[in-house]
Amino acid sequence: MHSDYDYVIVGGGSAGCVLAARLSQSPGVRVLLCEAGQDLPLDNIPPSILDSYPGTAYLNPNFMWAGLRARPTADRPAGKYDQARILGGGSSINGQFFNRGAPADYDEWERRGAAGWRWDTVLPYFRKTETDLDFDGDLHGKAGPIQVRRIFPEQWPGHAKAVAKAFESQGFKYLEDQNGAFTDGYFPIALSNKDEKRVSVATAYLTAEVRGRRNLTIATETTVTRLMFDGTTCTGVELHTRGQIESVRAREVILSAGAIHSPAIMLRSGIGPGDELAGMGVPVVKALRGVGKNLMEHPSIALASYIKRAHRISGPTRHHIRVGCRYSSGIGGGPSGDMLMLGVTKTSWHAVGERIGTLLTYINNPFSASGEVTLDSPDWRQFPSVSLGMLSDERDVERLTDGFVRMAALLASSALSAITEHPFLASYGEKVRQIGMLSKRNKVLTDVLAACLDGPAPLRKFLFEKVIRDAPPLGDLLQDPALLRGHIRKSSAGVWHVSCTCRMGAANDPGAVTDAEGRVHGVQQLRVVDASIFPVIPGANTNAPTIMVAEKIAAGMLGELVNAKIRKPALAMAANSAMAAHS
Template structure:
């Protein structure tokens, strides 16, 4: 028998968790939340998800889409097809709570200039003054007060106290101070340059995901809220151009759910795939896939963005490693300005990681993770590879498609090298080398007994005499480029950045919101999909441009804001 709800939410990630909570708060409105991944019920959360250290979650098939592969780099002009960028595994969460359940827990908002740009691009009502109240509504900041902070939200925000920092983090802070940067006690205060303790969605060394914060035991007891996990939505149902429900598969059984409105909250990769399979998207692509066009929308799947990133690693001496006072593998970060003409301040970000992976070798490798906070590469795309709803789409991020991003990562590597050469960092590290997220690294990052044994042996050798350590790094860790080579050869540095730049799992902007006169806008500023009725998108895909921030906090903000819009509508009484 077909079940009918007021609102059907597809995707129980960060946005879906917020929407399910807020829309079901009125007991007269029935809400169904559908999630393909596993549940995280209160008191029975998987221990890996509660851990402040997230390294055991990356590429973990229990919590992500195991078959998702993407290309990250943009192909260069005239490049032969055989030498095009390779497919890489890309983590997207498949678990209640979504990205907030498996990410690094960084909780930052971005810059006021980001949201002024959103409004300038047609997202009316999304300026900084419009979104700040919703950032405050999300958070319960345990450390900072004042008009920029919330104290009563469902997501606690905390920072690792200085006395718990690792030796590596303290040295990084010392290097930043020597370089002339100011200390900022509050990353989410005034958006200016400086180094700061990183804000996390974490309380008492436990992650608090969107599901943990918004779908607690009291919320789950609401009789008008139903949460179904392990449920894969295969099709959007339409009567004419009105979305009336979805079809899904759960435990091998095909089910149908009807709703007065359907909300897609599946993230910037899977949300556009749902729209395309429904016939909403670029006409040429739909026709090429043999899909009847329901609504022509040239922007669906276009403009996919992430923050381009590279790293500089080094051997971390024993006294500077993780100290048992915190499980969070980084505590301090730097926001700085590249100084490029026309680029806003604070356009670059660098975090100091006290370990680079869960295994024994990773515990001995420190890294400076550098990414372009304000990226201009926005030519990525999501397209269907198959009409099969269980098949992953074709995803290309086209990172570094804007030459300013390439230039800033090259300059950023030199800046990281200068920090590395400072007295504080030189005292606690050895043998710097360029980070390479190679297939070898991904393979050894799989959590297996074999990898545990191999890395334990490798770690013991690295802790031995310096010549042996250097040999290990040169022959078993470094992948093609040496630190010395990149410091003396600009062409080699460019080649390294082009080859090794990856995203940081901030997929966004593939179903952008904008005005009626914008042919590439997929949704209006209320998340309503143009060309059809009773269908909205609420997730990071609607961002007009990716902000200078990890995307989880802005996604929660957007869901809170659109939830308020929905609660003010006559459909939800």
């Protein structure tokens, strides 16, 4: 590894891989991409990552940050918070959803001070990311690195078809294209997937040609311990790699470590709320009170049930979520399309998961923005402290409660009640998470339990009421609003879309951390480019918006490089002319 680079990119996730590929297009620029997790050689990608069914990837502890946890709340204990630790980041292990949110989401970004980020200015970069295999037109790209497709109704299993019929019974219309006109209705999920294989940034952007560039170095299993400074100018990074600490200098450092680790690195390095840093004994390089604040997530709630044998996942297409529905709650001033409901036909990789279907509702546009990332210690070997703060605004509790009631009505519809049994409020608690981890022991346990579930009806009823369900019966919840709200607070969960902890905004906004190009306010030669700079979380799975953000900022940086090359000859000519005139 060299000691000097033009750009050091910290984090090889959905933003970092895009930046590495785009910036290294300029052959005179030396780029270092640092990733804490393992590499994904193109000729040896694990089958669990390539699989259309993502559960064997996102439930594999080898691909995660071990030990990262969310702080306890008044309603629930501390719990593990999963974040990817692998080249490609979330795009290598996530559910493969590739959607954008509403045009109004990005107009809101600009209203909040992110100049140049309204819908009509970000749409070209969404199009640049993708090759849509199903649709053409002004809203779709046809030449980008990420292939996007949908699994249409003729390939849906019985459970997904029944969910669609239930949506129709509630008056929702069918939309062919989730990334088309943003209106209420149900649709096939848009996926970053081709030929039944995941398409991640690690494969789509870091191609063999890109990896072969002499000006690009990819350093995996390499952790950035801190940023280095000369005054308020970032001069490079300190790395921990293969058991050794080394320093690397850079003309510019770009943090793309995600909405938890990017602010944590800044805090350890002296950029953040001055009083908090001083109390931690960290010398203050630049006091910015917004670093680590304003954390947002999409809060969700699930209602599960047993799926009868003939209606489970089958056929060559393995993806577990085929159908979604966007709807407007009309609650608390939320925008149009502020809610999303999904039909999940398989809830985990194991045999029990194949027998449990879920309706999952999450808030596309939450009001709650009180989460934060802080430090318990400036030691880079200790994880930051994460508070999700998902239901701090009562309007979000009200919308999830309304969503739960809507899901109960869908399960009671003739379409779903005919193929499902034993509905129950589901939660992603510690017990569910533990049995969901990939292991031989869990496979044996779930194989036995699944056989019992498919056994005699009295045994199945006993297991659901005494073993699986950990909340009051559905009827009791629906009859007692206070009881339901309490269990929603206890059972709601994030969907791994943490965002907004280094948000973009104007220089005079005291809570803003970066400008519209990702440059950190008051700090030279340092940018943040990932989901942490979102001014507000969009109504979408965050992977596509994160890739779009990286594409847009990379284009601006490449433009700066071109302008610099143009200016240098012009300045030289001007100087020569001046010298000749003086002579």
